[in-house]
Amino acid sequence: MAGTEGGGGRGAGPLLLGVRHHGPGSARAVRAALDAAQPRVVLIEGPPEADALIPLAADEDMRPPVALLAHAVDEPGRSAFWPLAEFSPEWVAIRWALEHEVPARFIDLPATHTLAWEKDDGEGELTGEEQPPDPTDETPTAGTPSSEPPSAPEPSGPDLRVDPLAVLAETAGYDDPERWWEDVVEHRGAGERDAFAPFTALEEAMGALRETYGVGGHERDLVREAYMRLQVRAAQREFEDDVAVVCGAWHVPALRQKAGVAADRALLKGLPKVKTDLTWVPWTHRRLSRASGYGAGIDSPGWYGHLFSAPDRPVERWMTKVAGLFREEDRIVSPAHVIEAVRLAETLAVMRGRPLPGLGETTDAVRAVMCEGSDVPLALVHDRLVVGDVLGEVPPGAPAVPLQRDLDRLQRKLRIKPEALERELELDLRKETDAGRSRLLHRLRLLRIEWGEPVASRGSTGTFRETWRLRWEPELAVRVAEAGVWGTTVLAAATAKAEGDAIGAQSLADVTALAERCLLAELPDALPVVMKVLADRAALDTDVGHLAQALPALVRSLRYGDVRGTDTGALTEVAAGLAERVFVGLPPACAALDADAAEEMRRHVDAVHGAVALLGDASGHGHGDTSAPGQGDGPGPGPGHGDLRGRWRVVLRTLSARDTVPGVIRGRAVRLLLDEGELGPDEAARLMGLVLSPGTPPADAAAWIEGFVGGGGGLLLVHDERLLGLVDEWLTRVPAEAFTDVLPLLRRTFSSYEPGVRRTLGELVRRGPGKQVGTAATAAGIPGFGAELDAGRADAVVPVLRLLLGLDDVVDNGDNELVGVAG
Structure with a gap:
C-alpha cells in the first residue's frame, strides 16, 4: 500500500x-x-x-x-x-x-x-x-x-x-x-x-x-x-x-x-x-x-461541525457566530466584545493547560464578556449553536416508499418545506394554498405523522384561521413508512386509516372526534363510513354523559364543514338527533349525584349549551363574521329540528326548578337562562333569594352560588347590585360551625375571577350599605351601588369613547393637553 x-x-x-x-x-x-x-x-x-x-x-x-x-x-x-x-x-x-x-x-x-x-x-x-x-x-x-x-x-x-x-x-x-x-x-x-x-x-x-x-x-x-x-x-x-x-x-x-x-x-x-x-x-x-437519547450522541454537534468546517482560527470564527446570534436577538454586542472574548478564551486555555481553547473555555468567555455573567442568554447559544438545528437533505432519487414520494410532491406543490427549527405557520383557509396546507397537515395527523400541531390562533377566533406549530423530526420518516400500509398517497392512506379507526373506535366520543378530523382533513370518501358508525353508536349508547360529550365535537364539525364548503347534511341530522336524546335524558341523569359527578355533569351542561347555540346558527343563521366570505349559510338541520334552542331552554328551566338536581347544576341553569335573556334579572334575584334563604343548608347554597357565578360570573356581580347584595347578606348569616365547610367551595369560585374583578368586588363589599359612590347616594341595604344613574360621571367618559371610536378630531388646546373636537 x-x-x-x-x-x-x-x-x-x-x-x-x-x-x-x-x-x-x-x-x-x-x-x-x-x-x-x-x-x-x-x-x-x-x-x-x-x-x-x-x-x-x-x-x-x-x-x-x-x-x-x-x-x-x-x-x-x-x-x-x-x-x-x-x-x-x-x-x-x-x-x-x-x-x-x-x-x-x-x-x-x-x-x-x-x-x-x-x-x-x-x-x-x-x-x-x-x-x-x-x-x-x-x-x-x-x-x-x-x-x-x-x-x-x-x-x-x-x-x-x-x-x-x-x-x-x-x-x-x-x-x-x-x-x-x-x-x-x-x-x-x-x-x-x-x-x-x-x-x-x-x-x-x-x-x-x-x-x-x-x-x-x-x-x-x-x-x-x-x-x-x-x-x-x-x-x-x-x-x-x-x-x-x-x-x-x-x-x-x-x-x-x-x-x-x-x-x-x-x-x-x-x-x-x-x-x-x-x-x-x-x-x-x-x-x-x-x-x-441517541446512544452514540455527542454533547455539542454544532460545535463539532464548526471545528470541522473552520479548521483555521476556529475560536475567532466561533465568537463571531455568537455575536451574530446575539445581534439577531437584539442584544448589543460589538467587535470589541468579540476580541475580548477570544483573548479570554485563549488565556483560560493556557491557564488550564489545554493545547487550544475548547468548548468550555469559549463558553466561559462568552458568559463573562457577552452575557455579563448571566446564564440566560448563554442558554440560547447552547441551543442554537452548540447543539443547533441543522437539517440535512436527501436527493429526490433516493429510494422511498410511494407514500413518501407523494408527501414530497405535496410539500413542493404547497411550498411547505420541512425544517428542524420549530416555527409557527398562520393559515387563512380562504386562500387555496393555505387550505391545501391545512388539509395536508390534518391528513398527516390522522396518519400519526405529527409534523404539525394545531395551536390557538392569535387575534382571531374565526373558523377560517388556523395556526400550526411545525417541526420535522427524523423519526417521522419511520412514521411515513408505517403509514404506507394504508395507501400509496396521503389522501388514500388518510381515508383508509380513518375508516379503520372508525370501525375500531372504543367510544362514541372517539367516533365524533374522528368525524371532526375527517372534515378538517377533507376526506369525503371516509365520512360516510364514519357517519354510519357514528349513527349506530349513538343509537345504542344510553349514557347521557357520553352523548353530551359527543355533541360539541359534531357541532364544531358543522362549522368546519361550512368554511371548507363541505356538504354536512348527514352530520347535521345526526347532531340534531343526538341533541334531542340529550334533552330527554339530561334531567333524570342529573338527579341524586355526588359532588364530583355533579361537577362533571355541570361541564356537560355548559358544553351542550354552546353546542346548541352553534347548531341553532347552522339551522339557517350562518356564522356571521367567523365564516369565510362567499361560503353561504350552513345547511339546515332538516324538518323538525328548527327549534332546538327553544327545547333546550325548557330543559334548563326544568333543571333550575328541581330540588333533586344538585345546586351547582341548578345554579348554572339559572345563569344560562339569564344570559340568554329568557330569565329577567328580577326573577334571577328571586331564585337566588330562595336558595340563599335560612332554610337552605349552607353547603347546598354555596354549590348553587358556584354554579351561578362560576366561570366568569364575577362581572355579573359587579354590575348587578341586587345579586351581590344577596350573596353578601347570605354570607354574613352563615353559622360559624358551617362556615369552614363552605369556605373551600367559595374560595374556589371567587379565586377563578380576574384580579381586577376580585379587587372591584372587594371594594364594593368594603364600602357597605349607605355609603356614597361618586355623587350618587347608595341604595339602602345594597353595598357600593347608587340608586340611579350618575349622569356627571357618565358624561366624563363620552369624550374618551369618541376618541377611541374615531368620531372626534384631536387638537392641542394650548395647555399641552389633547382634547376631542366633535366632528
Whole structure:
C-alpha cells in the first residue's frame, strides 16, 4: 500500500482506522490516513444492504446530516438508523472513496439480522452506531421474536458495562471524557508527519481495555465482529492488503485478532432474519446530541461541525457566530466584545493547560464578556449553536416508499418545506394554498405523522384561521413508512386509516372526534363510513354523559364543514338527533349525584349549551363574521329540528326548578337562562333569594352560588347590585360551625375571577350599605351601588369613547393637553 512505510499505525494486514463515530478530529485523521495509504477498497462499519446507496453520497443534493434508515418490510415500525454528519469519519471515508473512484462497502452485521435480533427487546428505535458507554447503541424495537439468536461466548473479563473513553480519560488525569477527547484527538495539530500515529495509539489503548474488561458487558459485539472479520478476509482475497477499515475504535483489537473462519461462521449460524428496506433520510444536529437519547450522541454537534468546517482560527470564527446570534436577538454586542472574548478564551486555555481553547473555555468567555455573567442568554447559544438545528437533505432519487414520494410532491406543490427549527405557520383557509396546507397537515395527523400541531390562533377566533406549530423530526420518516400500509398517497392512506379507526373506535366520543378530523382533513370518501358508525353508536349508547360529550365535537364539525364548503347534511341530522336524546335524558341523569359527578355533569351542561347555540346558527343563521366570505349559510338541520334552542331552554328551566338536581347544576341553569335573556334579572334575584334563604343548608347554597357565578360570573356581580347584595347578606348569616365547610367551595369560585374583578368586588363589599359612590347616594341595604344613574360621571367618559371610536378630531388646546373636537 503506497505511502505506508514507516507509519507507526501501519503494519502487515489491512489498515484499521479506529474512530469515534462523530468527531471532527477523527474525521480529519481518517482523511489524512486514506490520503497517505491510498487503499484500493474502503470498508466501513454499517449495514451491507446499504452498499447500493453509497453512490448517492456524491449527489449534489445530498447534504448531511443524514442517516441510513432500515425498516422491516412487513413491520415498518421496526427500524434502525445509522446517522452520519459532515464530521463523521464514516461519511469522510465514503466521500473519499467516491472522489478517488475506490469501492466502498459496509461490513457490519446486516440489518436483516439486527432488526430481527432486537424483536424481543420492547419498544423504541435502533441506532446502528457504537459509542460508549454502550458500544452497540441499540435501543430495543417493538415486536416479538420469531426465533432466538444464538448465545454469544461469555466475555473473558468481568461482565460490566465499560465506558472506554471514561477509563482512558481517568487514566490520563481528566475528570471529563469529552475534554480529554478534545485535547487528544479533536485539537491535534494538522500536518503531522505520521498520519497513522493516532490510530496506533487508540488501538493499543482499546486492546488494553479489552484485555481488562473483555467485551465490557456487550456480548453481541462478538457476533458483529465475527461478521466484520469475514468481510475483511473477503476483501483481502480480492485486494490483498490494500484494504482500509473504518470502524469504532472499540472493535479494532477484535478485527486484528487471528480468529478462525469456522469459529466466526459458527457464531453467525442460525441468526434470525426479517425482510428489510433501506434508504437515506434527513437527520438533524439536535438528534445527534446525547440529550436526545441517541446512544452514540455527542454533547455539542454544532460545535463539532464548526471545528470541522473552520479548521483555521476556529475560536475567532466561533465568537463571531455568537455575536451574530446575539445581534439577531437584539442584544448589543460589538467587535470589541468579540476580541475580548477570544483573548479570554485563549488565556483560560493556557491557564488550564489545554493545547487550544475548547468548548468550555469559549463558553466561559462568552458568559463573562457577552452575557455579563448571566446564564440566560448563554442558554440560547447552547441551543442554537452548540447543539443547533441543522437539517440535512436527501436527493429526490433516493429510494422511498410511494407514500413518501407523494408527501414530497405535496410539500413542493404547497411550498411547505420541512425544517428542524420549530416555527409557527398562520393559515387563512380562504386562500387555496393555505387550505391545501391545512388539509395536508390534518391528513398527516390522522396518519400519526405529527409534523404539525394545531395551536390557538392569535387575534382571531374565526373558523377560517388556523395556526400550526411545525417541526420535522427524523423519526417521522419511520412514521411515513408505517403509514404506507394504508395507501400509496396521503389522501388514500388518510381515508383508509380513518375508516379503520372508525370501525375500531372504543367510544362514541372517539367516533365524533374522528368525524371532526375527517372534515378538517377533507376526506369525503371516509365520512360516510364514519357517519354510519357514528349513527349506530349513538343509537345504542344510553349514557347521557357520553352523548353530551359527543355533541360539541359534531357541532364544531358543522362549522368546519361550512368554511371548507363541505356538504354536512348527514352530520347535521345526526347532531340534531343526538341533541334531542340529550334533552330527554339530561334531567333524570342529573338527579341524586355526588359532588364530583355533579361537577362533571355541570361541564356537560355548559358544553351542550354552546353546542346548541352553534347548531341553532347552522339551522339557517350562518356564522356571521367567523365564516369565510362567499361560503353561504350552513345547511339546515332538516324538518323538525328548527327549534332546538327553544327545547333546550325548557330543559334548563326544568333543571333550575328541581330540588333533586344538585345546586351547582341548578345554579348554572339559572345563569344560562339569564344570559340568554329568557330569565329577567328580577326573577334571577328571586331564585337566588330562595336558595340563599335560612332554610337552605349552607353547603347546598354555596354549590348553587358556584354554579351561578362560576366561570366568569364575577362581572355579573359587579354590575348587578341586587345579586351581590344577596350573596353578601347570605354570607354574613352563615353559622360559624358551617362556615369552614363552605369556605373551600367559595374560595374556589371567587379565586377563578380576574384580579381586577376580585379587587372591584372587594371594594364594593368594603364600602357597605349607605355609603356614597361618586355623587350618587347608595341604595339602602345594597353595598357600593347608587340608586340611579350618575349622569356627571357618565358624561366624563363620552369624550374618551369618541376618541377611541374615531368620531372626534384631536387638537392641542394650548395647555399641552389633547382634547376631542366633535366632528
